[in-house]
Amino acid sequence: MSSLPMTEVSDHSSSKTLVNDNVSAHATVLVCLPSMSAEGVHALAGDLKATSPHINFLLASCNTPSDSIDGSGRVRMIEYPDQPAHSGWILTASDYLNAANLALEYRASATMLLGTEAATLPHEALQTLYTAALEGGGDLILPRYPAGPHEGLVSAALLHPLSRALYGIDARMPLPLDVAFSPRMASRFQTAAKRAVSSVGGEALLWPATEAAVASFLTHEVAVGRRVLPQPAVDDLNSLLAHIAGSLFADIETKAAFWQRVRSVIPAQKTNATAKQTAGDDDLAEVRPMIADFRNAYTNLQEIWSLVLPPQSLLALKKLSLAEPEAFTMPANLWARTVYDFVLAFRLRTINRGHLLGALTPLYLAWVASHLRIADDDQTRAEQHIEETSAAFIAEKPYIVSRWRWPDRFNP
Amino acid sequence: MGQQIASALHQSMDRVLVMLVRFLPGLLAFFLALLILWFIGWAISALARRILTSARFDERVAAREGTGSAASLADWSPANSPTLLVSRAIQWICILAGLALGISAFNASYSSTPEISLFLLPYLTHLTGAILLLVIGVLLARFLSRSVLIGSVNAQLQYARFLSLGVKWLVLVLTAAMALDHLRIAGGIVDLAFGILFGGIVLTLSLAIGLGSRDLVSRSIEKTIDKPLPSRPVEFSRETDVAEPPRPKLRHF
Numbered sequence: 001m002s003s004l005p006m007t008e009v010s011d012h013s014s015s016k017t018l019v020n021d022n023v024s025a026h027a028t029v030l031v032c033l034p035s036m037s038a039e040g041v042h043a044l045a046g047d048l049k050a051t052s053p054h055i056n057f058l059l060a061s062c063n064t065p066s067d068s069i070d071g072s073g074r075v076r077m078i079e080y081p082d083q084p085a086h087s088g089w090i091l092t093a094s095d096y097l098n099a100a101n102l103a104l105e106y107r108a109s110a111t112m113l114l115g116t117e118a119a120t121l122p123h124e125a126l127q128t129l130y131t132a133a134l135e136g137g138g139d140l141i142l143p144r145y146p147a148g149p150h151e152g153l154v155s156a157a158l159l160h161p162l163s164r165a166l167y168g169i170d171a172r173m174p175l176p177l178d179v180a181f182s183p184r185m186a187s188r189f190q191t192a193a194k195r196a197v198s199s200v201g202g203e204a205l206l207w208p209a210t211e212a213a214v215a216s217f218l219t220h221e222v223a224v225g226r227r228v229l230p231q232p233a234v235d236d237l238n239s240l241l242a243h244i245a246g247s248l249f250a251d252i253e254t255k256a257a258f259w260q261r262v263r264s265v266i267p268a269q270k271t272n273a274t275a276k277q278t279a280g281d282d283d284l285a286e287v288r289p290m291i292a293d294f295r296n297a298y299t300n301l302q303e304i305w306s307l308v309l310p311p312q313s314l315l316a317l318k319k320l321s322l323a324e325p326e327a328f329t330m331p332a333n334l335w336a337r338t339v340y341d342f343v344l345a346f347r348l349r350t351i352n353r354g355h356l357l358g359a360l361t362p363l364y365l366a367w368v369a370s371h372l373r374i375a376d377d378d379q380t381r382a383e384q385h386i387e388e389t390s391a392a393f394i395a396e397k398p399y400i401v402s403r404w405r406w407p408d409r410f411n412p
Numbered sequence: 413m414g415q416q417i418a419s420a421l422h423q424s425m426d427r428v429l430v431m432l433v434r435f436l437p438g439l440l441a442f443f444l445a446l447l448i449l450w451f452i453g454w455a456i457s458a459l460a461r462r463i464l465t466s467a468r469f470d471e472r473v474a475a476r477e478g479t480g481s482a483a484s485l486a487d488w489s490p491a492n493s494p495t496l497l498v499s500r501a502i503q504w505i506c507i508l509a510g511l512a513l514g515i516s517a518f519n520a521s522y523s524s525t526p527e528i529s530l531f532l533l534p535y536l537t538h539l540t541g542a543i544l545l546l547v548i549g550v551l552l553a554r555f556l557s558r559s560v561l562i563g564s565v566n567a568q569l570q571y572a573r574f575l576s577l578g579v580k581w582l583v584l585v586l587t588a589a590m591a592l593d594h595l596r597i598a599g600g601i602v603d604l605a606f607g608i609l610f611g612g613i614v615l616t617l618s619l620a621i622g623l624g625s626r627d628l629v630s631r632s633i634e635k636t637i638d639k640p641l642p643s644r645p646v647e648f649s650r651e652t653d654v655a656e657p658p659r660p661k662l663r664h665f
Contacts, residue, residue, distance in 0.1 A: 153664045237664055296568065296570060297566075300573045300576075351558070352558070355562055358566060368662075
């Protein structure tokens with residue numbers, strides 16, 4: 001097994017991110033803006049010009065006239081392909097493909113792909129992103145936005161722990177809203193995105209951090225300011241969770257040969273995130289419906305869960321379903337094992353994949369209820385609980401590796 | 413008298429023997445055709461399996477179906493292997509061809525007494541069709557009942573299991589009626605029984621849903637009626653003014 005340091009997390013403040021003239025003089029940064037309005041693009045051009053006097057920018061947008069150059073000659077507008085149309089709230093494989101094609105065509109020194117609502121990003125954040133790509137030596141730069149206890153829950157429950165445990169990538173948003181990358185990463189994205197688009201279609205997702213990990217490229221996570229987090233147009237958690245989790249599980253299946261060899265360098269930490277014992281009725285009002293839904297699911301979905309989960313996990317879920325809302329806590333190791341069992345069932349096609357991902361939703365809501373109860377609107381407690389969840393995924397990694405290799409072995 | 417009885421017995425024995433002599437070659441031809449085609453099917457399917465395995469067919473299908481597809485070829489394959497599905501399909505096609513060939517040979521050898529073959533040949537075909545119908549029906553019933561169960565649970569419906577069972581039995585009853593109708597067994601009775609049973613299940617489900625969601629419907633109607641009314645300014649009480657700020661909205665993504 002190899003021990004690979006996949007991720008570095010850095011906090012680039014504006015004072016640290018002043019561009020080193022020697023390194024990035026005459027560098028060309030491509031900025032892809034698939035969803036930004038014409039006014040936003042022009043405002044962004046002005047900001048970029050003001051912050052970085054030695055860098056040339058190529059702004060790719062479908063809403064501005066192409067091949068126009070501003071007065072200083074440092075900002076050039078180029079055409080961004082408008083087909084297939086940008087999906088709206090998340091970056092898809094076709095967005096990565098378009099950005100990678102442009103990056104390789106214009107030989108950009110670094111590329112930034114900015115998602116929906118990118119106009120709300122602080123100016124320093126943009127500079128932080130491309131500076132890390134130009135100077136930091138990172139091939140993939142992922143932003144880390146400050147998120148409250150009620151935000152980014154799918155990332156906190158599934159995407160972050162799985163990416164961290166399996167690939168050694170400690171990124172809070174493995175499916176980023178904005179991203180910056182190097183030319184060799186662009187080349188990698190081009191190949192991977194082409195494959196994804198041709199096999200699944202325009203709505204296919206690309207997991208940039210896992211692509212970087214498999215290619216042994218270095219990933220940096222940089223702390224940037226708060227931005228508006230775009231939300232999907234359709235408010236159907238079941239289909240969205242199935243789409244995201246299905247894509248991640250399929251990616252895990254494809255890269256099984258890689259992640260079974262990776263031994264994460266991140267030490268498993270034991271934290272003591274316990275819930276406030278004297279939670280009042282008001283505090284539990286938010287989680288009570290979720291707990292009721294979980295109990296309803298436990299009553300009805302046992303037949304399906306028993307095809308996927310071992311008896312030990314089913315017993316733990318039974319205990320959880322009997323717990324009072326004041327004491328409702330899904331143990332981190334139970335959640336980790338449950339997710340791993342679902343990943344394995346996805347691979348083995350134990351049941352229809354659509355059914356499998358649908359059966360995961362109530363379990364995810366049970367984790368969310370547990371998280372909200374433990375966090376109790378406190379950011380520090382929420383972070384502690386996410387850290388504990390992530391540590392449990394790391395600790396349980398031998399379980400998934402063993403079951404992946406010998407799925408028919410007795411599993412009590 | 414004794415001679416007449418002996419003669420009658422001789423004649424009937426002759427007839428039976430002649431019938432057996434005519435029947436046996438046809439039966440032999442039927443089994444021979446089945447055996448030969450089974451062997452050919454086995455050989456072709458083994459060859460196909462070897463070729464597809466060497467061409468990594470399973471991996472290619474999995475890669476082509478990719479990530480987003482909910483239902484895929486492998487879902488319908490034995491042991492989740494499309495290669496196995498193709499090879500078994502080839503084998504079964506050959507066996508069915510052997511069956512048809514054998515029945516045809518049987519029919520040819522029985523041309524003098526067409527009533528048996530005329531009864532057997534279509535009946536065997538219908539039997540095969542009925543078995544296929546049953547298999548498809550059972551698979552469809554299981555798929556639909558699980559879909560309804562998971563969808564209902566995720567829609568927070570309390571009677572999810574009941575709905576799922578209802579759908580499962582609807583499909584199973586429909587399948588059984590279709591299979592029996594295909595076999596032409598008691599057509600009239602089956603039609604009548606099916607109509608009563610199906611109608612009964614639908615009525616039960618309608619009543620259950622109607623009664624179960626009575627409150628929901630009445631709330632919905634009340635909401636619709638109340639909507640255009642609040643046009644005058646709302647006066648807030650002191651308690652409302654000092655109400656605590658709303659909790660942050662849950663954002664899963």
